[in-house]
Amino acid sequence: MKKTSATLFSVLVLAGIAHAQTNVISTQMRPVEEAAKVRTIILAGAPDTVNFIPEDGNTYFTRMKAELSAAQGKVHATIALDGELAPVNQIGGLSDLDALLKSLSASREFSPAAVTLGKFGGKNQRFIPLMTNTFQMAANKKALQYLPKGANINALTYDQLTAWGKAMKAATGESKIGFPAGPKGLMHRYFQASFYPSHTGGIVRTFRSADAEKGWASLRELWAYVNPRSTSYGFMEEPLKTGEVWVAFDHTARLLPALMEKPADFVVFPAPAGAKGRGYMPVMVGMSIPKNAPDRAAAERVIDHMTKPATQALLMKEIGFFPVVKANLGTLSPGIQLAADGMNAVFAAKDGVVTQLPVHLGAKSGEFNKVYVDTFTRIVLRKEDIKTVLGEQAKVLNDLVQETGAPCWAPDVSTNGRPCFVD
Structure with a gap:
């Protein structure tokens, strides 16, 4: 019952303010405290008002299929794991983001490995890397x-x-x-x-x-x-x-x-x-734009904001996800530094x-x-x-x-x- 209620709530929210805000569906940063940080800290400097809507990973694909069935959708952008975005891409639901990646890369340096994952083995960029973890x-x-x-x-x-x-x-x-x-x-x-x-x-x-x-x-x-x-x-x-x-x-x-x-x-x-x-x-999280997004320019603006080095540093400090672009992380709190050192040890293991x-x-x-x-x-x-x-x-x-x-x-x-x- 809780999952159904949450999904219905998301639909009602989207229906009521679809064109008043930039709607972002996310399978990540869903816990109440994390979602609150996204809305009040991470998105505080975004150029537009963003409606951040957590979505259960188990219902995400069904939600996106329903969204894509309309001539014009209500979701501007979506945040999800690469494994969650892949099936949406397989049904032709994600926009090509090659031009956006080129534009963003002029002001920030993305991890080449993360960029490659965003192509799903094809030629075109289907998600912009957002953050990583393990x-x-x-x-x-x-x-x-x-x-x-x-x-x-x-x-x-x-x-x-x-x-x-x-x-x-x-x-x-x-x-x-x-x-x-x-x-x-x-x-x-x-x-x-x-x-x-x-x-x-x-x-x-x-x-x-x-x-x-x-x-x-x-x-x-x-x-x-x-x-x-x-x-x-x-x-x-x-x-x-x-x-x-x-x-x-x-x-x-x-x-x-x-x-x-x-x-x-x-x-x-x-x-x-x-x-x-x-x-x-390695856990890779990306941002994509649905094929039928109501306002692609608005979607690109929120992706631009989320992948700026300063925002990437905030994501690490507030949520605990690690940057996919080069960012000045400054002095990390002891807990964040501990997590970062642990992650580095995972990736550096010789076996x-x-x-x-x-x-x-x-x-x-x-x-x-x-x-x-x-x-x-x-x-x-x-x-x-x-x-x-x-x-x-x-x-x-x-x-x-x-x-x-x-x-x-x-x-x-x-x-x-x-x-x-x-x-």
Whole structure:
């Protein structure tokens, strides 16, 4: 009911003031506090009045399809992950932004890698890079005394994480590791960014491999030292701040409030490595203009504002997302600096296995994510037979791949454009 109400509210807001303001739909910066900062701080210097409207990522594609069905839409610009923009691009819903990129590049320097992602493998620019981030881990300094002997926190292995959790539980009587495995958490990204790439070197093709079986067995062992309330956690900031959890995995922006409030209490570090390396997922957020936007010039003005170096610095300081243009960040607060150092450690890991967001599944992305969460529920929480579950869930994955024709993406080995079926 809440999702429906939120969507109806968005429609009503757009219908009432479609032409009075520049309407920006965003799947990012949706939490109430973040959205308030966007409206009052980030957009304060925009040349036009901007109506910033958060949209659930699960309903974003449906919302955009409905928007694009009209001769003239009400949305001027949209902010979303590259994986969320991809299906909109696949149905021809995004404008070419080559001229805008050229104009903006005269006054700011974009990351070349980010610009390339905005082409979706084609010739034309379909989104302007806005900001980037990744997933990492945070630990209360109280936990450091229980690290396994000889362990390097920036080069931790999954076996060492399990030993760490076991030692903390032995000393405190509590399970002090936490994951965002609740309904609003990003547990599916944990499996896609860290667990599967680290243990198997892939995400889809290796889904039911012998390496996957070993990985799931090790996660089941680790879970004995994971706080049971993890299945209700959406954001790891609060459990870290209260001390209910000492060691946690999450998106940097969802760890940031704890780091900013108590920077002296925490350390941050990359997720553990498995047999195939240390999986990580760069998160790219872009801004696009729908094909039927009511006022392209207004859309371009808000994109110009959001990608100015000064605004990029604000996004980092206020929201915790990192710039995609060269910007003078000045003196960062201790919490932001901590998050930035952690992100740099993730990207600098010598055994890193880079993982892309799923970008070829269109409207089926939600169902794809659900496969990994369902597999976790059955294997780890319900303790069902690992091989049986992987076999059954592989069929679900293959059906989705068959329906969408999705080719492989990193780190899965390429199938040269053919559908990326489970091996």
